[in-house]
Amino acid sequence: MQHSVYTRRCLRLLLLLLLLAVVIVCVWKCLAAIHRREGGLSFASYYGDHMVLQKSPERAVLWGYGCDGAQVTLILSGPTKQKTSQVNVTNGIWRVTLDPVEAGGPYNVTAVTKDSSATLTDVLFGDIWLCGGQSNMWFNMSMVFNASEELKLSEKYPDVRFFMAALNQSKTELLDLTDVEIPWSVAPTNLEGFSAVCWLYGRYLYDMLKYPIGLVESCWEGTPVEVWSSARALLRCGQDFAGPKNDSVLWNSMIHPLLNMTIKGAIWYQGEANTYYHKDKYACTFPAMIDDWRKSFHNGSGGKTAIDFPFGFVQLSTDNNNSVSVFTPIVRWHQTADFGYVPNDRMPNTFMAVALDLPDPDSPLRPIHPRDKQDVAYRLTLGARAVAYNEKGVAFQGPFPKPILYKGTQVIVNYNQEISVNKSVHIFEICCTETQVSCGSKSHWVPAPIVWSNKTSVELSTRCKPSQEVGALRYAWSASPCLFKACPIYSADKSLPAPPFIFNRYSP
Numbered sequence: 001m002q003h004s005v006y007t008r009r010c011l012r013l014l015l016l017l018l019l020l021a022v023v024i025v026c027v028w029k030c031l032a033a034i035h036r037r038e039g040g041l042s043f044a045s046y047y048g049d050h051m052v053l054q055k056s057p058e059r060a061v062l063w064g065y066g067c068d069g070a071q072v073t074l075i076l077s078g079p080t081k082q083k084t085s086q087v088n089v090t091n092g093i094w095r096v097t098l099d100p101v102e103a104g105g106p107y108n109v110t111a112v113t114k115d116s117s118a119t120l121t122d123v124l125f126g127d128i129w130l131c132g133g134q135s136n137m138w139f140n141m142s143m144v145f146n147a148s149e150e151l152k153l154s155e156k157y158p159d160v161r162f163f164m165a166a167l168n169q170s171k172t173e174l175l176d177l178t179d180v181e182i183p184w185s186v187a188p189t190n191l192e193g194f195s196a197v198c199w200l201y202g203r204y205l206y207d208m209l210k211y212p213i214g215l216v217e218s219c220w221e222g223t224p225v226e227v228w229s230s231a232r233a234l235l236r237c238g239q240d241f242a243g244p245k246n247d248s249v250l251w252n253s254m255i256h257p258l259l260n261m262t263i264k265g266a267i268w269y270q271g272e273a274n275t276y277y278h279k280d281k282y283a284c285t286f287p288a289m290i291d292d293w294r295k296s297f298h299n300g301s302g303g304k305t306a307i308d309f310p311f312g313f314v315q316l317s318t319d320n321n322n323s324v325s326v327f328t329p330i331v332r333w334h335q336t337a338d339f340g341y342v343p344n345d346r347m348p349n350t351f352m353a354v355a356l357d358l359p360d361p362d363s364p365l366r367p368i369h370p371r372d373k374q375d376v377a378y379r380l381t382l383g384a385r386a387v388a389y390n391e392k393g394v395a396f397q398g399p400f401p402k403p404i405l406y407k408g409t410q411v412i413v414n415y416n417q418e419i420s421v422n423k424s425v426h427i428f429e430i431c432c433t434e435t436q437v438s439c440g441s442k443s444h445w446v447p448a449p450i451v452w453s454n455k456t457s458v459e460l461s462t463r464c465k466p467s468q469e470v471g472a473l474r475y476a477w478s479a480s481p482c483l484f485k486a487c488p489i490y491s492a493d494k495s496l497p498a499p500p501f502i503f504n505r506y507s508p
């Protein structure tokens with residue numbers, strides 16, 4: 001008897017404890033859910049107060065979390081009003097595409113279900129630019145030249161908003177960012193830690209467009225292009241994706257989650273890490289990444305982001321001469337898919353800021369991180385105006401040679417535009433070879449001074465042996481070929497430096 005009484009009591013106690021445990025877990029889960037999702041409904045990590053959404057003619061896509069079975073409506077209130085039709089939450093996710101909204105604001109964007117709601121306030125519509133790459137994109141506003149003046153000036157740009165994804169990596173493609181480094185902000189709040197190139201680019205764009213600009217920074221110092229590329233993109237270049245640098249890990253965690261947002265375009269400042277990692281593949285991997293981002297953003301936004309969205313990038317800047325920077329010219333060349341200029345047949349709808357004439361040997365963050373980001377961003381903006389915004393008559397490309405004329409010992413370089421020349425800087429080089437033999441990788445290069453120039457051409461002095469001829473020609477082929485803004489060839493108004501090139505007379 002005693003025994004069964006004890007058993008019964010024990011069981012009752014156990015049951016009570018179990019019930020208590022269940023209640024505690026329930027309450028805990030509920031609280032966590034309420035805390036995280038404001039009553040079961042919320043936006044994805046990169047939708048927030050003060051944000052910019054893509055303006056018309058594109059349509060902004062918004063998504064977030066909710067309880068399965070709930071029906072979500074999005075209400076836009078501000079200069080214009082909009083109420084979307086209901087969408088169902090499936091697998092904890094809802095997603096809505098707005099009708100096109102003209103540039104302007106402020107708006108409140110409210111997601112509502114029968115019994116809960118979530119609101120984004122002070123939302124503007126404008127153009128969204130994604131800013132990616134490595135340390136020179138990561139380089140923040142507090143480190144730039146004239147930082148305090150720039151931060152003060154930023155107060156005049158309340159319609160240029162910015163957001164920064166937190167650093168994280170993942171072996172699998174993620175749905176959302178794991179964390180946010182800088183939530184959508186209005187300058188000068190949080191600007192010190194934000195990308196200088198990205199901010200200045202947005203600010204110069206605003207000066208021209210006069211409507212809101214949204215900047216999304218997602219970059220990480222010291223990273224090669226492979227970590228920002230999907231396995232799909234790497235396969236196109238015959239790249240294995242088990243490399244020591246964790247191929248795709250940042251694509252997975254810091255780009256893939258953003259695919260669902262409608263964007264206008266992207267700018268990119270990267271390549272330094274590829275001077276010592278798969279540099280010879282860069283002419284394939286970089287354009288392949290651009291192609292893949294375009295397809296992926298187009299698909300992720302349900303076709304709202306243009307399939308050929310404009311993509312701007314900075315051609316590698318300068319560094320002190322060292323054992324790694326000797327490869328800088330090769331990566332610069334590969335950044336253009338070996339054309340020397342963009343856009344080109346392989347890289348349509350791209351634009352490039354040449355930066356090899358902006359050295360900063362005294363940079364506290366090492367010479368590879370020059371503090372003059374103003375000129376870099378400004379040159380990028382020129383490309384954006386011409387390529388992304390189709391503004392007519394904007395010069396954005398420095399002088400580039402038309403086919404080279406070889407006349408015996410003479411070499412004449414005819415440019416595709418009028419030039420400004422400084423004959424005392426000697427950074428043309430030739431390689432002399434036996435007749436009709438191509439210059440190999442071990443060829444000896446010698447300086448070829450400019451002896452004569454007119455408005456569009458320069459003639460180079462070539463001193464090959466009588467039995468030899470000029471087999472190849474290159475320009476500005478070193479990490480830091482000129483003093484600050486003192487290269488020998490610029491556009492006629494001296495604003496745009498000639499990009500570097502290498503031409504072989506006979507293919508190797």
Ligand SMILES: *[C@@H]1O[C@H](CO)[C@@H](O)[C@H](O)[C@H]1NC(C)=O
Pocket residue numbers: 077078079106107108121122
């Ligand atoms: C947005 O909501 C705030 C309160 O949350 C309100 O003060 C403001 O007037 C609203 N703005 C618009 C454009 O509806």
Ligand SMILES: *[C@@H]1O[C@H](CO)[C@@H](O)[C@H](O)[C@H]1NC(C)=O
Pocket residue numbers: 069087088
């Ligand atoms: C949403 O769910 C309801 C039932 O809960 C269903 O009647 C309706 O067709 C669904 N709508 C869509 C767009 O799937």
Ligand SMILES: *[C@@H]1O[C@H](CO)[C@@H](O)[C@H](O)[C@H]1NC(C)=O
Pocket residue numbers: 166168169170178179
């Ligand atoms: C990074 O991502 C992993 C999931 O991939 C997550 O568990 C971890 O908390 C994240 N770290 C940070 C600092 O957000």
Ligand SMILES: *[C@@H]1O[C@H](CO)[C@@H](O)[C@H](O)[C@H]1NC(C)=O
Pocket residue numbers: 140141142143192193194
């Ligand atoms: C800006 O960058 C510098 C150098 O990397 C760093 O020390 C500083 O903490 C950064 N500032 C902010 C606000 O993140």
Ligand SMILES: *[C@@H]1O[C@H](CO)[C@@H](O)[C@H](O)[C@H]1NC(C)=O
Pocket residue numbers: 169170171244245246249
């Ligand atoms: C990256 O590679 C290192 C070394 O190969 C490995 O230890 C680490 O787990 C990898 N990380 C990810 C996210 O794949």
Ligand SMILES: *[C@@H]1O[C@H](CO)[C@@H](O)[C@H](O)[C@H]1NC(C)=O
Pocket residue numbers: 299300
């Ligand atoms: C487009 O995205 C959907 C999911 O949103 C996916 O199922 C499909 O495979 C993607 N298509 C391509 C070509 O990437």
Ligand SMILES: *[C@@H]1O[C@H](CO)[C@@H](O)[C@H](O)[C@H]1NC(C)=O
Pocket residue numbers: 063093095175259260296299300301
């Ligand atoms: C975002 O786009 C990616 C790629 O197309 C897709 O896998 C994912 O399901 C989409 N997420 C949402 C919330 O639509």
Ligand SMILES: *[C@@H]1O[C@H](CO)[C@@H](O)[C@H](O)[C@H]1NC(C)=O
Pocket residue numbers: 320321478479480481
């Ligand atoms: C680096 O080397 C190149 C050629 O080898 C030379 O023209 C240039 O002046 C050097 N730059 C520096 C900063 O030493």
Ligand SMILES: *[C@@H]1O[C@H](CO)[C@@H](O)[C@H](O)[C@H]1NC(C)=O
Pocket residue numbers: 145146371372373374375
């Ligand atoms: C910094 O400010 C000075 C004085 O206004 C100006 O001359 C200089 O060009 C600025 N530097 C940059 C990199 O913008």
Ligand SMILES: *[C@@H]1O[C@H](CO)[C@@H](O)[C@H](O)[C@H]1NC(C)=O
Pocket residue numbers: 422423424425483486
């Ligand atoms: C041309 O370059 C030389 C050498 O760098 C320099 O001393 C001179 O001032 C430059 N001339 C002009 C007109 O910029």
Ligand SMILES: *[C@@H]1O[C@H](CO)[C@@H](O)[C@H](O)[C@H]1NC(C)=O
Pocket residue numbers: 412454455456457
């Ligand atoms: C400059 O010289 C080249 C080569 O001699 C010639 O073809 C070209 O017509 C000249 N251009 C001008 C503007 O004089």
